[in-house]
Amino acid sequence: MPVTVVLPAALHPRAGGRTTLEVDIPAPTTLNDILDVIAARYPDLSRRIRDETGALRRHVNFFIDGEESRRLGGGDAPITPDTRIELIPSVAGG
C-alpha cells in the first residue's frame, strides 16, 4: 500500500493542484526517502519543505500517523507502507 502525503493548501499549486500525493514503497524506509521521491516529481514543492542540504524547513511540521517527525528522528523517521504523512505549517510569525 502506498504512503499518503497530505499537503497544505498553500502547496497545492506546487504539486500541480494535487491535495495529496501517493508514494509506493516496497519496504520500510525513511521520511527523507519519501521526500526524495517527491522532489524528483515536484522540485518546486520540494524546495519549499526542505532546504538544499536536505534539512526539513524549520516551520513546516511533518506529522507521521499523527506524531510530529522531529520526535521520531526527523528526516530519518521510519516510514512503513500505509503511513499517512501530513504536512502542516507551524504557527509562526507576527
Added chain:
Amino acid sequence: MDTSNTQQVLVAIGTRKGLFLATGSGVDWEVTGPHHAMTDVYAVAIDTRRATPRLLVGITSEHWGPSVAVSDDLGRTWTEPDHAPVAFPTDTGAALARVWQLAPGPVDEPDVVYAGVEPSALFRSEDGGLTYEFVRGLWDHPHREHWMPGFGGQAVHSVLPHPREAGRVTVAMSTGGVYVTEDGGRSFGASNQGISAYFMPDPYPEFGQCVHKIAQHPDRPERFFAQNHHGVYRSDDGARTWQSIADGLPSDFGFPMVVHPHKPDTIYTFPLVADAMRFPPDGRCRVYRSDDAGATWRALTEGLPSEGYWSAVMRDALCVDNAQTAGVYFGTRCGEVYASRDEGEHWTRVAAHLPDVFSVRAAVI
C-alpha cells in the same frame, strides 16, 4: 513641490510582509500589493537594461524558505523556476537563509545579475536573474571563518559590478567589510584600510568591519562611498583606502548610502543617532545630501516630518531613480515611503501604514 518632473516612475517597496508597487509622477501615487504576501523582501531590483524593466525580488517565507521571483510586466505576473534559483552547492554544507541584494550587472553584460546572500556569499546569474551560480572564490576566502553575524545576520548586502572592467566586482558584508575581486570571482581581497571597527581589539583591522552599505557611480568607478557602523567614508582609489567624510553630519551612524544617478559627487544618507540609539537625531526625519563628495552636508527637510519621528531607514530603503532630474525615495520601519522628484529638495508621501520597509528601488517606466 516641483511638479515639472512628470515622468512616470515605478517604486518597488520591499517590506516585512511582501512587496508593494507604487506608480506615479510625484503627486498622486497608485499603490498595489501586497505582492508575495507574508514574505520578507530584503532585496528589490529594477533592471532597466531591458525595453520593459524587469523586476527582481528576493523573498523569504518563514514557512517555505527563500526564493527569487521576477516579473517582466511591471509586477502583474511573476515567475520562479521549479528548482531553487539560488542554492549552495552540496559540498559547502550551507543553506540559503535569505537574498539580501540583487544587483544588475554592467550595461554590456545585459543578462548578468548578482545576488548577495546570507550566509555571506555571492552568486552570479547569466540569464537575467532567473537562476544563479555560486561564486566560489569568496566562500573559499580564508577570512570567512572569522566573519561574524551582525545584529541582522551575516550577509553580503552590497554588490557593485565595475561598469567597464569585466570581472571586477566590489562587495560588502556585515561583518567582514569590503572585498574586491579583479578576476571574475576566482579570488577576493579585503579592502578596508581606513575603515573603523571600534568594536574590535584592533580598531583598524584588515577585515572584520561592519560596513552597512557601499555605493559607486558608474561614471567615476574608482570612487566609492561607505556608510559604516559608525563612520562615513569615501575612497578615491578603487576601495583600497578610505577617508572619513562624516564631518558635517549630525551622526556618523546609519545604514544607507546612495549616489546620484548623474552627479558622481552627490550622495545621500539617513543618519541615526548611534548604535545604541537608532533614531533620527532629535526625532526629525531628515535625509542628508552632499554635493561635493562628502566635504559638506545639507539636511533635506521640505515636506518631511519635522518632529516626533523615531523610525529608521534600513540599508536598502533609500534609493534614486534614473530620471534626468533625479528622484530620491526612502521607506521607514514604520511603513512610510517618501519621494522627492527634484533630487531631495521637496518631498511627498507615497504610502503609509505599510509593514516595516526593508528595501526601495525606483525607475522611470
